[in-house]
Amino acid sequence: MSRRDELLTVPQVLAELGGVSRRTFYRWRELGRAPACVQLPNHELRVWRSDLMAWLDSRREVA
Numbered sequence: 213m214s215r216r217d218e219l220l221t222v223p224q225v226l227a228e229l230g231g232v233s234r235r236t237f238y239r240w241r242e243l244g245r246a247p248a249c250v251q252l253p254n255h256e257l258r259v260w261r262s263d264l265m266a267w268l269d270s271r272r273e274v275a
Contacts, residue, residue, distance in 0.1 A: 219250065219258040228264060 225247070226232050240246035247267035249257045 217260055217262045220261055220264065222257050222259075225259050225264060 220228070222234065222237060226234060226237060229237075237246060241249070247259050248263045249259050251257055
């Protein structure tokens, strides 16, 4: 069963990442190392769950 794609808030993304700090997340954005984000008209950020999962998969290390 596949999950419906959804837009996650930054706090939700941080929780999915195991409690990464907001500061770290925004630093990753500055460095171009964060998952792709959608900026809403009110300047809040959202991340598609599928983009977050693809970003995590791209960072897997081969043993």
